[in-house]
Amino acid sequence: MTVTLNPLYRFETFVVGAANRLAVTAAKAVAEAPGTVYNPLFIYARPGLGKTHLLMGVGHAARSINPRLAVEYLTLDEFVEAFHAAIAAGQGDAYRKRFLDVDLLLVDDVQFLTHRREMQAELLRLTDALQTANRQIVLTSDRPPAEIEALDERLIRRFAGGLIIDVAAPDYETRVAILRRKAEERRAAFADGVLEAVAGLSIDNVRELLGALNRMIAHQAVSDAPLTPEQARQLIGGTAGQRNGGPAEESDAPVASVTSEPEPDPSRAVPPSRRPAEHDEFSDFLSEIHATVALQVDAWRTQIGAAILRWQGEGYRTGRLEALLDADVAPDPDQAVQGFERDVERLRGMEAEAAELAPELAGSPAFRDPADMAAAEALLLRARNGAVPPPAPSPIWQLADLVEGAGTRVALQAARVVAEEPGARYNPLVLVGGSGAGKTHLLHAVGNLLAQRGVGPVACLSAPEFTAELIDAIDRDTVSAWRQRYRRCVALLLDDVHLIGEKDRTQEELFLLFNLLVESGRQLVFASATAPAAIAGLEPRLRTRLEGGLVVELPAPDPEVREAVVARELTARVGTIDPELAAYLASRPADSVRVVVAQLQRVLNASEARGQAASAALAREVLDGVLPAPVARKPGPNRSSGIVAPTAGGARSREKTVWEWPEIGDRLLEEWR
Amino acid sequence: MSLVNFTAREITCKIVYYGPGRSGKTTNLQYVYGRVPESRRGRMVSLATQTDRTLFFDFLPLELGSISGFTTKFQLYTVPGQSYYNATRKLVLQGADGVVFVADSQARRFDDNLESLQNLQDNLLSEGVDIRQLPVVFQYNKQDLPTDLILAPAEMDDALNFRAVPSFGADCLHGTGVFETLRGISEIVLKRLAAGTPVT
Numbered sequence: 001m002t003v004t005l006n007p008l009y010r011f012e013t014f015v016v017g018a019a020n021r022l023a024v025t026a027a028k029a030v031a032e033a034p035g036t037v038y039n040p041l042f043i044y045a046r047p048g049l050g051k052t053h054l055l056m057g058v059g060h061a062a063r064s065i066n067p068r069l070a071v072e073y074l075t076l077d078e079f080v081e082a083f084h085a086a087i088a089a090g091q092g093d094a095y096r097k098r099f100l101d102v103d104l105l106l107v108d109d110v111q112f113l114t115h116r117r118e119m120q121a122e123l124l125r126l127t128d129a130l131q132t133a134n135r136q137i138v139l140t141s142d143r144p145p146a147e148i149e150a151l152d153e154r155l156i157r158r159f160a161g162g163l164i165i166d167v168a169a170p171d172y173e174t175r176v177a178i179l180r181r182k183a184e185e186r187r188a189a190f191a192d193g194v195l196e197a198v199a200g201l202s203i204d205n206v207r208e209l210l211g212a213l214n215r216m217i218a219h220q221a222v223s224d225a226p227l228t229p230e231q232a233r234q235l236i237g238g239t240a241g242q243r244n245g246g247p248a249e250e251s252d253a254p255v256a257s258v259t260s261e262p263e264p265d266p267s268r269a270v271p272p273s274r275r276p277a278e279h280d281e282f283s284d285f286l287s288e289i290h291a292t293v294a295l296q297v298d299a300w301r302t303q304i305g306a307a308i309l310r311w312q313g314e315g316y317r318t319g320r321l322e323a324l325l326d327a328d329v330a331p332d333p334d335q336a337v338q339g340f341e342r343d344v345e346r347l348r349g350m351e352a353e354a355a356e357l358a359p360e361l362a363g364s365p366a367f368r369d370p371a372d373m374a375a376a377e378a379l380l381l382r383a384r385n386g387a388v389p390p391p392a393p394s395p396i397w398q399l400a401d402l403v404e405g406a407g408t409r410v411a412l413q414a415a416r417v418v419a420e421e422p423g424a425r426y427n428p429l430v431l432v433g434g435s436g437a438g439k440t441h442l443l444h445a446v447g448n449l450l451a452q453r454g455v456g457p458v459a460c461l462s463a464p465e466f467t468a469e470l471i472d473a474i475d476r477d478t479v480s481a482w483r484q485r486y487r488r489c490v491a492l493l494l495d496d497v498h499l500i501g502e503k504d505r506t507q508e509e510l511f512l513l514f515n516l517l518v519e520s521g522r523q524l525v526f527a528s529a530t531a532p533a534a535i536a537g538l539e540p541r542l543r544t545r546l547e548g549g550l551v552v553e554l555p556a557p558d559p560e561v562r563e564a565v566v567a568r569e570l571t572a573r574v575g576t577i578d579p580e581l582a583a584y585l586a587s588r589p590a591d592s593v594r595v596v597v598a599q600l601q602r603v604l605n606a607s608e609a610r611g612q613a614a615s616a617a618l619a620r621e622v623l624d625g626v627l628p629a630p631v632a633r634k635p636g637p638n639r640s641s642g643i644v645a646p647t648a649g650g651a652r653s654r655e656k657t658v659w660e661w662p663e664i665g666d667r668l669l670e671e672w673r
Numbered sequence: 674m675s676l677v678n679f680t681a682r683e684i685t686c687k688i689v690y691y692g693p694g695r696s697g698k699t700t701n702l703q704y705v706y707g708r709v710p711e712s713r714r715g716r717m718v719s720l721a722t723q724t725d726r727t728l729f730f731d732f733l734p735l736e737l738g739s740i741s742g743f744t745t746k747f748q749l750y751t752v753p754g755q756s757y758y759n760a761t762r763k764l765v766l767q768g769a770d771g772v773v774f775v776a777d778s779q780a781r782r783f784d785d786n787l788e789s790l791q792n793l794q795d796n797l798l799s800e801g802v803d804i805r806q807l808p809v810v811f812q813y814n815k816q817d818l819p820t821d822l823i824l825a826p827a828e829m830d831d832a833l834n835f836r837a838v839p840s841f842g843a844d845c846l847h848g849t850g851v852f853e854t855l856r857g858i859s860e861i862v863l864k865r866l867a868a869g870t871p872v873t
Contacts, residue, residue: 281852282708286737288856292863293684293740 005063005073009056014452015181017174020050020167027054027138029313034069034104034136037313038163040127042139042145045167045494048207051140054167055106058138062104072099073106080112080119094170099126111141111148113155124384127158163312171290178206179213188217190227193590197229198236201280202287212236233280261672276563300333307337316344320371341369350380356484357383370585390459390485393447400440403568403593405561411552415442421447422491422523426550428514429525430497433554440495442554446525447493456490456497463499467506474505486513491523497546498528501537524549557593562586562614566598572616573604580616588623599623678679684733686790686862687768688855692787694754697814699773700845702733702749705855708848709735711837740807747750747859754789763796771862773854778813778842783832790833808861812854817847817860 011031016024023045029037041058045051057541059071074082085465086095099105105126113120130137144166145151145159170178178193197344198216203209219235220227227235304325324336355362366372366379399419406413417425429446431439447460447523461469473482500506517524531553532538532546557565563586570577585603590596599619606622607614690698706717715734737745750769752762766772774793776786794804813829824832827841834840839857843850 281848282705282710282713284858285852285859289737289745289859289863290740292860293743293745 005056005071006052007054007060010060011057012055013181014050014057015170015174015178017170017177018302019170019174021302022165022309023165024052025309026163026165027058028061029309030136030138031058031064034062035130035134039131039134039136040159040162041136042141042159042162042164043138043167044141044144044164046169046205047142048205048471049167049169050206051142051167052108055108055138055140059106061105062136069103070101071104071106072102073108075108075117076110076112079107079123080116083122096122096126096129098540100129101131102130102135105130105138107137108141109141109175110139111143113151114149115150120155124155131158162439170206170209172199172202172287174266175199175203175209177207182210182213183217186213186217188213188220188231190216190220191229193229194227194232197233197280197284200284200287201233201237202283202290203236208446237280237283243493303333304336307340308453311340311344314344315368316347316432317369317371319369323658340370343373346373347376347444350376354380354383356480358481359478361397376382389457390489391461391465393451393458393460395448397441397444398448399442399445402438402445403557405558405563405564407553407558408438408554408561411442411554414550414552415449416445418523418525419446422450422453423518423521428526428546428549429526430532430549430551431525431554432529432531432551433527434556434591435528437554437556437592439529439554443493443495443525446490447491450491450493450523453490457488458493459486459489459490460493460495462495463497465507466494466510467500467503470506470509482514483509487516489517491525492517493527494526496529497526498530498535502533503537504539507539509544510547511539514545518545536580556591557596559586561593562588562590562596565593566600569597569600573600574614578613578615581614581619584619585614680742684743684863685748686746686770686859687748688771688773688858688862689766689769690749690751690775691762691766691771691789692754692812693777693782693789694756695737696754696775696777696786696789697797697843697845698751698754698775699731700814701773701812701843701851701854702751704848704851705735705749706733708852713737718823728757744800749855756788756792759792759796762792763799766793766796767800769807770865771778771810771858773810773812773858774833775812775845776829778815778826778829779818780822780824781838784825786829786833805836808858809836810836810854810857811838812843812845812850813840814843814845814850816842817844817849863870 011024011028014020014024018635023043026038026041027043030039030041035059043051043054054071059073062069063071083092083095086092107123109397110123113123121513127137138543139159141148144164145156176196176199179199182191182341183195198209198212203212214231215235219231277309304321308321308325311318311321314372318340321336321340347370351362351367354364354367361379362381363365364379366375369375399412399415402408402412411431414426414429415431418427418429431442433439444460447458470479473479494510500510514524526546528535528546531551532543535543538546563582566582566585567577569581581603585596585600588596588599590599603619604611607618610618612618674817690701692698702717706714713736718732731749733749735747735749737747740746750765752758752765767798772793774790776782776790790813797804797807811829811834813824813826815823816826826840830837830840839861841850841854843854846852
């Protein structure tokens, strides 16, 4: 049932000219890699311009590259016939299966799909199935899909999703080439200028042209002298002249009729003095003008067509350029193509950036359509926003809130230098101190100063958070995106870095990040409870790097610092400073500022609860358990229970307040027991 | 005049046949007229004296149909060759896209040819057109006359064609070289489309 490929219809025997170059290039591309480039490929042309030849050429070429390829060529009529036969035999499924096993399906004359609803549905299903399986489908028609009457919109869209390309009528040069090649194939020799003269008649249908050649061969065979250009023109011109400009027709005029002289055209007012053969001069002239105009005026079409093929081959949508071809106005082709290329470059840049942020966006169709840059930009923006920014420093910790003392002076000065010249002086800066010494405060304070510069994101987080994020990224397979987040930062500040000991993967990632950031002049600040050398399980490569910057210690607050802290806190909470109280609190030993503040808080809480002013005596009682001289207690509801309950507004520190007391009944029971 | 109108998809070529009186300009147009199918030619306007000398000018519009989507029209003009019609010549030259200089090959008309060519140059210059920028071809007419009366094309080239533009020997009365000349000038004119910026 399926027609075997005509052995003569190969690319090698197809004469390529300006009018069909694009179609041939596309067809060859498809033959070389079926299913990968233009799928489906839709070739349309008026009859007699070589559609079937091209279609079979694809089949031959594909088969010569891969002899095991299953190639099937059939006309739409055969396709329909097979379908009807299969349905009649109740074997619709077998019919479908037959085509699904084909690697390269060539369907000729699909214009006959007009008004065949069930066949259209079948072809749609088949096209989808073949496309899904990366199998190639090539179709030809005598008109573009949109002009095939009553063709399913979905089919039109499917075809448009591949490549729709037309074969135009051959130009003068191509006609000469066709005639020469065919004459050679038929071993017919003509006098110089004969083929050129016939080509000049602007017979733009190749089949007609070959018909003309047949007539000349027949004519020459029966006459004694070889045909002259003039005679050839006369012989062929009579019919060609009438057709000129009109729609091309299939011409298979019998050879026997050739010897008759063409009828004189009564419409031509040739003065009697003129030689009769010369009426072709105008056609000749016209055909040359055609060639010149096509070459000059339509050069932009060729240029844009070539650009379309190129960028489609690279997977970009070329609707914008195709629209130019359809438009009635000739654009500046250089400008159009360059503009297109610029946009493609931008798309590539955006795609690369988006892919780094979110690898799943690589190859997204939005980055393939220069006609819709907005979509690509929106997608990139989404990728940028979707990429969670790294944790920022907490704004509540400011450098100004840190009390500078003899012990902390070096650390604070280093922090200021780092904030002023990030990446230039102390890189990394390692803050070492015990719990409550203020390292976290200082770390975030530096982070805030760096963030205020507004150069870029500043990452500030603790080492356990860093590790947790990494584990999460590994779990979601988004490690590269996670890395990218930190690589974009202008500074990385890592708290509690002593906790990364023994965490090999975290250390590895930190090592890579460390190198990248330091090399590009970005600041790193670490806070650690112990000196790098004392961190157990820290890889030497990291340890040496940490020690290679500035390691500065934040010691326990000295009395000077403690006094300043107490003074600041009292001013903030009470409004006045009781010098005796301040001196007492500052004199108490405390290994961290946090302890100093906590002591003050206890005193203030007691003061609030008892309704007394905070004083040194109260502080001694609360903190050291020394009872002051008895004071007459005021009667009041607070006395009924022995519990010191904060009154409204009395609690300064929420975390130190017990919010959920045991039920009174439970408590009594417990006491009773 | 714009040669190509991309908006209207129209190409209009105005070609002027220039040359000394009686060199055969009108004959060129008549021959073309005779070869063009009626459907494609407009009415040839010829304002001639009783003795068949061009009084004003000849005008032959040619409709070449749609070429690559462009409605293509050629307008062929001749100028009166006699020296006293210079104002008319200037008028006709305005907006010409190309000029065919029809020279009389007869040796005795040698000076007339030179004078006419000089006149063409002057008239173009007065319109601000440099003859070197305008497509021009030469046609050496009357090559059918006895050789002792005429100059061969090569000799005519030496005398007139300083810039070595295309030139054609012709016998307009019998049609030799008429279409070759028209093709020659048309090609140069149309090729300027690619070189020049499109005029809209």
